[in-house]
Amino acid sequence: MSITSFSELIALSQTGNGHSAFIPEDWLQGRTTFGGLTAALCLKAAMDSFSDLPPLRSAQISFIGPAAGEVEITANILRRGRNVTFVQADLIAGKGLATSCIFCFGTTRDSEQNRNKLPMPKMPMPEDVSSLFPPGRGPQFAQHHIEQRLAQGSIPFSGEGEAENHIWVRLRDKNADSDVVSLIAAGDALPPAEMSAFKIFAPISTMTWLINFLTDAPRTRDGWWLLHANAEHSVGGYSSQDMTGWNINGEAVFTARQSIAIFA
Numbered sequence: 001m002s003i004t005s006f007s008e009l010i011a012l013s014q015t016g017n018g019h020s021a022f023i024p025e026d027w028l029q030g031r032t033t034f035g036g037l038t039a040a041l042c043l044k045a046a047m048d049s050f051s052d053l054p055p056l057r058s059a060q061i062s063f064i065g066p067a068a069g070e071v072e073i074t075a076n077i078l079r080r081g082r083n084v085t086f087v088q089a090d091l092i093a094g095k096g097l098a099t100s101c102i103f104c105f106g107t108t109r110d111s112e113q114n115r116n117k118l119p120m121p122k123m124p125m126p127e128d129v130s131s132l133f134p135p136g137r138g139p140q141f142a143q144h145h146i147e148q149r150l151a152q153g154s155i156p157f158s159g160e161g162e163a164e165n166h167i168w169v170r171l172r173d174k175n176a177d178s179d180v181v182s183l184i185a186a187g188d189a190l191p192p193a194e195m196s197a198f199k200i201f202a203p204i205s206t207m208t209w210l211i212n213f214l215t216d217a218p219r220t221r222d223g224w225w226l227l228h229a230n231a232e233h234s235v236g237g238y239s240s241q242d243m244t245g246w247n248i249n250g251e252a253v254f255t256a257r258q259s260i261a262i263f264a
Helices: 035-049 140-145 180-186 193-197
Strands: 019-023 056-063 069-080 084-093 096-106 146-152 164-171 204-213 225-235 238-247 252-262
Touching: 019 035, 035 056, 035 069, 035 084, 035 096, 035 180, 035 204, 140 146, 164 180, 164 193, 180 225, 193 225, 193 238, 225 252
Parallel strands: none
Antiparallel strands: 019 069, 056 096, 056 204, 069 084, 084 096, 146 164, 164 225, 204 252, 225 238, 238 252
C-alpha cells in the first residue's frame, strides 16, 4: 500500500466549483475517512478560497456520511461582518454530502477580560510514555499517520469504567505545519473515551464536533498536542464527550464537545 502524507493530501487541487482531493486507503477508519482529515480538508478549502480571513475561533462539524477516494470541497461565505466571518465548507464524496462544516473566523480585539481556567494537568511528556496501541494495532489511519501515546487513562476495550483519557498525539508527517489545520486533524485522532469501557471490540462513529479555539495561531513543538477526553454521559447508543487540547508548553489551544454513536 502506498502512503500519502498529510502535507501532500492537504495541498488541494483547485476546480471550477471549489477544490478536490483524493483520499487513499491509508487514511481510512473502517469504511470511511478518518473524520479529523475531512474536517482539515474543509478548513484548508475555506482558507484557500478566502485568503483574507481572520483567525479561526470556532468550528461546527457534522460527519454526515462516508468519504473515500475522489472528493470535492466547496466553501462559501455565509456572512462577513466587521469582525466575524462565517464560512460553510462541504465535502462531497461518491455517495453525496459526507462532511459539513461551519467555521467562525474573528479578528482580535482589545479587551479587559482575561481568564484561563484551563491549566494543563501535570502529565508525563510524550517521550516518557508508551504508544496507545502496539505495532500493527489500532485504526489504519493511525498506524500510518498519527502517533498516539497514553499519558493517563486506559486503552480502548480494556473494560475500565472511568472513560477518561489524556493522550499525546501528533501527525507522523514531519513536513506538516504545526498550525490550526494540523491541529484540527490531530484533535480528532484519539479514540472516544467511552471505548475504554468497552469489554470487547465494537464500532463507533463521531456524528458532530464543536470546537472553540483559544488562541489566534495554535502552535506546538515537535508536533505534539495533549488531548483530554471525558465521556460524561453514555446511554441508548450515544455518548457525549467533553474535550480539551494543550500544546506541549501547557497552553490551552481548544475546548470541544463531541456526540458519538456507539455500538456496544
